[in-house]
Amino acid sequence: MAPQRAVQLSLKKPTYAVCVVGIETYVDVYSDVPKGAENFSVSGSPGVEVFTVYSTARVTEPTGKAYWPLNAGVDVIISVDTASKALNDLEVQVSYFGLQKAALGHSVLYLTGADISLDVDTGRTGKVKRSHGDKKTWRWGPEGYGAVLLVNCDRDSFRSREIDLTSTQLTSLDDLQDMAPMVLSCDGPDELFDSHKLVLNVPFSDSRRMGVFCARGGNSLSDYKQVLGPQHLYYEVERRPGEQKINFYVEGLTFPDADFLGLVSLSVSLVDTKTLPEVPYFTDTVTFRMAPWIMTPNTQCPLELYVCSVLDSNGSNEKFLKDISDLVLKANCKLIVCPWTENQNDRWIQDEMEFGYIEAPHKSFPVVFDSPRDRGLKYFPYKRILGPDFGYVIRETQFAGVSGLDSFGNLDISPPVTVEGKEYPLGRILIGSSFPKSGGRRMARVVRDFLKAQQVQAPVELYSDWLWVGHVDEFLSFVPTSDQKGFRLLLASPSACLKLFQEKKEEGYGEAAQFDGLNHQVKRSINEILEDRLLRSDNLYAQRCIDWNREVLKQELGLIERDIVDIPQLFYLKDSHAEAFFPNMVNMVVLGKYLGIPKPYGPIINGCCCLEEKVRSLLEPLGLCCTFIDDYSSYHELGGEIHCGTNVRRKPFPFKWWHMVP
Secondary structure: OOOOEEEEOOOOOOEEEEEEOOOOEEEEOOOOOOOOOOEEEEEEOOOEEEEEEOOOOOOOOOOOOOOEEOOOOOEEEEEEOOOOOOOOOEEEEEEEEOOOOOEEEEEEEEEEEEEEEEEOOOOOOOOOOOOOOOOOOOOOOOOOOOEEEOEOOOOOOOOOOOOHHHOOOOOOHHHHHHOEEEEEEEEOOHHHHHOEEEEEEOOHHHHOOEEEEEEOOOOOHHHEEEEEEOOEOEEEOOOOOOOOEEEEEEEEOOOOEOOEOOEEEEEEEEEEOOOOOOEEEEEEEEEEEEOOOEEOOOOOOEEEEEEEOOEEOOEEOHHHHHHHHHHHHHHOOEEEEEOHHHHOOOOOHHHHEEEEEEEEOOEEEEEEEEOOOOOOOOOHHHHHHOEOOEEEEEOOOOOOOOOHHHOHHHEEEOOOEEEOOEEEOOOOEEEEEOOOOOOOOOOOHHHHHHHHHOOOOOOEEEEOOOEOOOOHHHOEEEEEOOOOOOEEEEEEEHHHHHHHHHHHHHOOOOOOEEOOOOOOOOOEEHHHHHHOHHHHHHHHHHHHHHHHHHHHHHHHHOOOHHHEEEEEOOEEEEOOEEEEOOOOOOOOEEEOOEEEEEOOOOOEEOOEEHHHHHHHHHHHHHOOEEEEEOOOOOOHHHOOOOOOOEEEEEOOOOOOHHHOOO
16 A cells, blocks of 8 residues: 655654554654664554565565664555554654664654544445445446445425435435445544544535535434535534544435546545644545446336326227236236326327336435426326436437437337347347438437446447337337247338238238228228339338348347347338338337237238237247237327337346446
């Protein structure tokens, strides 16, 4: 350990110094030396460790009555292992000798040991432990170290209308559980603190990222006060007589973002108040990393499904709600229905928000990410989801308008993958965008920057601007499987659909009609669909767009062809952008092995929908259960499907994000 400070000795009078437990101090034995001195000896009282540092090529360690030479660059280092009981109760003596071995003079150093340390959960065990190691550095990986800070973005008190992090006063004792504990050790003689003070300080750049509350042992909210934060860069610690430890609680105020890498630090200094300017004897610094916001893929167990109840000119979605309720019951998760009085007949709840979570070793809670999209559901995440141990975050566009690609149907996440040896144990975020360098629609930069800054789910941009709505959930989904791979990527496939229809035609079912069973929709036979050159051209274009994404997904997720399942689907172009020709089956809701798939109303052959039959043959051998749900009038005709109209909160990953290496 490098010496923290130096102490000069005097032959004329004793020297006095403070020595912090565990910190080495360099003793200057050369500044004041008696005339004729050639050697020296050094000794310490009980409680003081004395080390000599020298070159073995120049010096041999003295034995018996021999002494250390003064001309060979021998350094003297001291440390103490406990705090003093009284001022100056420890002693170091240096004696100087000439050639005649007689003592020519003595220097005396009186020490006061002080146990000063700022400690946090650097070991990531969920508890604060005393550490003399590197607390200023934060390391990723299973062998890494460094404390984790949660953004205090929930609302623990029902009396408050604001997110907890906006308040400089504690509003609930439960809020302490969302903060990282920090312990200041401050043991030493009380008289020492008459001439010294302890100062906590935070760099200006970090002051708006974190808040620190000082605990004074009571059970009242008034026993906790914020001492560091945006308005407080330093705090003179109010140490009480005999006090050996003071507890603090640290809260995060901002998530990692384009202008913030996620690391914050704070320090404590022992300051000598007898000097002008005041001089810090010792400084101890700790570093935190802000916990990232983490998305969960379809392969994670469902906990809650959100859906909207609507009643407008298109009628009620009551039948759809009943079918979803039956599916949720099978999957053994909770159904939460947002009433039309709260959604203002905005049914697209997937577009409004995305569920994720944040985690530290001592605590984890879900956090809803509110999209820039502001329609009827605008206030639902903040007013109805934000609450105790349920956080909230939003990124809003400041100048540019909001596009359809800013909705969170355009935000997805893959299961964990390995790509050319690089592990992504929390999966990779997928967002839809324009074709590279085409200048089309893109998700807002503030959202893209936020997602990238979390570091643990490196985003991949796909091409979704070819679609009318422009969302990735219109052409892809992931489903869990019980085999070694653990999942399959489902891709909408016009070529698979046209191939299926061609097979049915050759089997003699060319007159079987698409949309059979829908009274208000014009039916089209398989023969008519296959002979429609414009429709075929539209789907050749759609297939090329999907194939481009297919190659990107294979490359960025490390997939091979057998990891991908092609789901039959047709599209048609509307003002050069594609829409689903019939209910888009890949836009499904995934609840474990139970799939809620849009009912495609395909041609009926031998009493069965051939599209449903094909999808069952693809997915049920993987251990999945397919339920086809009618969403035609309540969702499909309005430009979306089941996934667009539902939102699922899922169980967090068992993998701890700090164990990965981004």
